[in-house]
Amino acid sequence: MGYFDDDGFLDEHIIKNRSVLKPEYKPEKLEERDEELEEYVKLLRPLLKGWDLDNIFLYGHSGVGKTVATRTLLPDLRDTAEEQDINVDLLEINCSSANTSYQSTIELINEARSPEYPLTTLNLDKPELSKTGYPAEQVYEELFDDLNEAADNIILILDEVNTLGSDSELLYQLTRSQTMHKLEAELCIIGISNDFNFRDDLPARVKDTLCETELHFPAYEQNDLVSILSRRAEQAFYDGSTESGVIELCAALASRDRGSARQAIRLLRKAAELAENQAVETDNLDSITEQHVRDAEEIIERKLVTTGIRNLTTHRKYVLLAVTNLAAQGNTPAQTRDIYEYYQTVAREFGRDPLTRRGAHEHLLEMCDNGILKNVNRDQRGRGRPNKYKLDTPLETVIDALEQEEDGEIDNLDDLRNQADRQTRLGE
DNA sequence: TTTCCACAGGAATAAAGGGCGA
DNA sequence: TCGCCCTTTATTCCTGTGGAAA
Numbered sequence: 001m002g003y004f005d006d007d008g009f010l011d012e013h014i015i016k017n018r019s020v021l022k023p024e025y026k027p028e029k030l031e032e033r034d035e036e037l038e039e040y041v042k043l044l045r046p047l048l049k050g051w052d053l054d055n056i057f058l059y060g061h062s063g064v065g066k067t068v069a070t071r072t073l074l075p076d077l078r079d080t081a082e083e084q085d086i087n088v089d090l091l092e093i094n095c096s097s098a099n100t101s102y103q104s105t106i107e108l109i110n111e112a113r114s115p116e117y118p119l120t121t122l123n124l125d126k127p128e129l130s131k132t133g134y135p136a137e138q139v140y141e142e143l144f145d146d147l148n149e150a151a152d153n154i155i156l157i158l159d160e161v162n163t164l165g166s167d168s169e170l171l172y173q174l175t176r177s178q179t180m181h182k183l184e185a186e187l188c189i190i191g192i193s194n195d196f197n198f199r200d201d202l203p204a205r206v207k208d209t210l211c212e213t214e215l216h217f218p219a220y221e222q223n224d225l226v227s228i229l230s231r232r233a234e235q236a237f238y239d240g241s242t243e244s245g246v247i248e249l250c251a252a253l254a255s256r257d258r259g260s261a262r263q264a265i266r267l268l269r270k271a272a273e274l275a276e277n278q279a280v281e282t283d284n285l286d287s288i289t290e291q292h293v294r295d296a297e298e299i300i301e302r303k304l305v306t307t308g309i310r311n312l313t314t315h316r317k318y319v320l321l322a323v324t325n326l327a328a329q330g331n332t333p334a335q336t337r338d339i340y341e342y343y344q345t346v347a348r349e350f351g352r353d354p355l356t357r358r359g360a361h362e363h364l365l366e367m368c369d370n371g372i373l374k375n376v377n378r379d380q381r382g383r384g385r386p387n388k389y390k391l392d393t394p395l396e397t398v399i400d401a402l403e404q405e406e407d408g409e410i411d412n413l414d415d416l417r418n419q420a421d422r423q424t425r426l427g428e
Numbered sequence: 429t430t431t432c433c434a435c436a437g438g439a440a441t442a443a444a445g446g447g448c449g450a
Numbered sequence: 451t452c453g454c455c456c457t458t459t460a461t462t463c464c465t466g467t468g469g470a471a472a
Contacts, residue, residue, distance in 0.1 A: 102456070132456045133447030139456095313459085336435080359460050361436075384467030386435060 013279035013286045014241040014272055021236050021269035023262060030072055031231065031261075032224040033065045036217050040069055043213055044077050047153060050086060053188035055175075055210050059196055060217030063260025066192045067159055069217070074155060074190075087151035089185075096163040101170035105139050106131060108156075112146045140173045148184050155188045162195035168206050175209035219259025225251035228261050229268055237272065242288045246271070249293045270296035302400075305393045308370055309401040315355055317402070318346045319363045323373060323389060324398050328419035333376045333388035336361055364389055372398075395420050 019025055030037060040056075047053050058066045071092075078088040093111055098104040110128040129142070147154055156174070164170065171191075177183050189210060193199075199207060199214075220228070229247045250271070254264035271292040279286050312320065322342035326334045340360050347354040354360070364387070367373040374392035377385060391398055399420065403413050 100457075130447055132445095133449095133454090135455055315459095355459095356461060357435095358437085358462080362460085365437090384435060384469080386468095 014237055014276045014288060016238050017236050018269075020232050021265055021272070023266070026068065026072070027231075030065055030069055031228045032220060033069060033217070036065065036215065037069060037073070039215055040073055043215065044073060047077060047086065047088070047188075048081055048084060052186050053153075053155070054212040055178075055189040055191070056212070057191045057193065057199065057210065057214045058217060059193055059198075059214065061219055061258045061260060062194050063258065063262035064217045064219055065261065066217050070157055070159075070190060070192065074157070081153070086153065088153045088155060089151040090155050090157065091150075092157035092159065094159040096160040101164060101167045101173075102136055102139060103131060104158075104164065104170050105143055105173075106134075109139070109143050109146055112143075112150070136169070143173075144177060144182055147187070150185055152185050153188070154183075154185045155190060157190045157192065159192045160194060161191040162193040162198040168202055171202070171206045171210055175206050179209060220255065220261055220264075221259070222248075222251050222255040225255055225259070225261060225264045229264055232265060233268065237288075238286075241272075241275075241286065243290065245290055246288050246293055249290050253293070253297055266300065267293060267296055270300055274299075301393070302397050305372065305397050306401040306404065308372055309398065310404070312367075313363075314352070315347065315360070316363045316367065318350065318352070318354075319343050319360055320367060320372065320398070321346050321402065323364075323391060324395065324402065325416060325419075327391050327395050327398075328416050332390035334390070335386050335388055336364065337386075339364065339389060368392075 015021075043056055044053065058070070060066050074090050078090055081088045091108060091112055093104060093107045095104045098107050106129050113126050113128055126146070129139070158171075161171070171189075174187070174189055178187055191210060202210065226247055229250055233242055233247060247268070250264050250267045253267060254260055257263060268288075271288050274292045274295055275288040278292075309317070309320065319339065322339050322345075323332065323334065325342060325346075326332050326339065331338070336357075340357055343360050344354040355363075364373060365375075368375045368389070371392055373389050376388045376390060396417075399413050399417055
């Protein structure tokens with residue numbers, strides 16, 4: 001008998017259409033965002049009269065529809081414009097994969113040169129650039145050369161533009177090209193940001209030009225999420241596959257966090273998969289329960305932490321191990337000084353020279369940004385005030401993730417687990 | 429009120445690694 | 451192969467701040 005012989009796995013019990021729950025699924029109409037779409041359309045419509053567009057800045061937490069709205073409206077705008085003999089090229093990148101202006105610019109150039117890119121009518125017969133090695137000035141010149149070969153109107157979408165942080169060189173070059181008329185085409189920049197303070201951190205030279213018009217996407221209310229999930233569930237599942245309260249629970253959990261539709265749908269999908277697998281195994285269950293949702297939430301959270309920890313650099317893992325040890329002893333929140341002392345011991349145990357206080361401190365801050373640690377004095381953070389850190393994820397989850405290290409460098413975490421157990425019992 | 433100390437964090441700089449072009 | 455230019459990671463130096471002690 002083969003491993004993949006049919007044991008009932010191929011029978012569908014709950015899910016009839018998985019694709020509507022996938023992140024890349026695009027609904028025919030963006031749900032529960034009528035007002036925002038209406039505003040967005042108003043901002044884009046002048047193009048159809050042949051007028052220049054203002055630069056637009058979209059704000060809102062992740063999963064509230066900023067990118068989907070952009071990807072829904074802009075191709076439609078381009079097609080409508082073309083019917084009126086107005087040429088439009090669309091170019092989109094996600095700045096988070098690049099991190100710096102330099103790399104984002106190279107990514108923009110490579111997108112523009114990529115023949116498969118679905119949004120643009122540009123078809124430049126030029127080789128793609130490597131990620132490094134060119135003088136910055138040359139990179140910006142190549143970008144403008146490419147854009148000068150595009151349509152009369154170019155709309156540049158910079159998704160997650162806030163991840164560029166304080167490195168605003170790309171934004172400066174783009175806004176400068178507008179004010180100095182370095183481009184023959186009319187350029188409209190659409191910046192999409194998850195960070196509401198991003199605008200404030202921009203230098204004045206960029207801010208005034210770039211943030212001409214702003215559009216805010218508020219977090220979804222719980223009722224909105226219930227409507228969205230209900231519609232998806234109707235398409236995705238067989239009738240009667242969700243017990244009452246399941247949709248509401250998914251919506252409540254997502255709304256409690258950041259009001260993200262993406263998060264709510266991911267939760268429902270995972271819960272459905274758990275129920276489907278259980279149905280195959282037991283052959284007598286055919287609905288998603290609230291327990292499936294709670295299990296799904298734990299699995300998703302665990303996976304996020306595990307992936308995050310796996311991607312940490314060596315010294316960052318040692319810093320985390322130091323905090324984890326202190327947590328297992330019940331000594332967190334701990335001050336930077338105490339964590340640093342413990343970290344030095346850990347690094348030496350692994351035969352590495354410890355970093356300086358400043359370097360280790362930087363790793364602590366980074367892990368706070370990643371949601372692995374939490375600075376409990378964050379509100380009063382600043383010079384002269386000691387920071388205190390604790391784990392921002394369950395201790396057991398962190399120990400599990402450290403134990404799963406691919407290189408096997410960090411092992412023998414049983415002592416840590418025993419200490420953690422003792423602390424838990426003491427707490428009880 | 430002043431002084432001193434511990435601390436966080438900014439800025440400048442160095443080292444190592446990688447790609448490109450001559 | 452070498453020099454140039456970039457990135458990332460880390461160090462060193464320094465300054466501003468909060469809080470305790472004098």
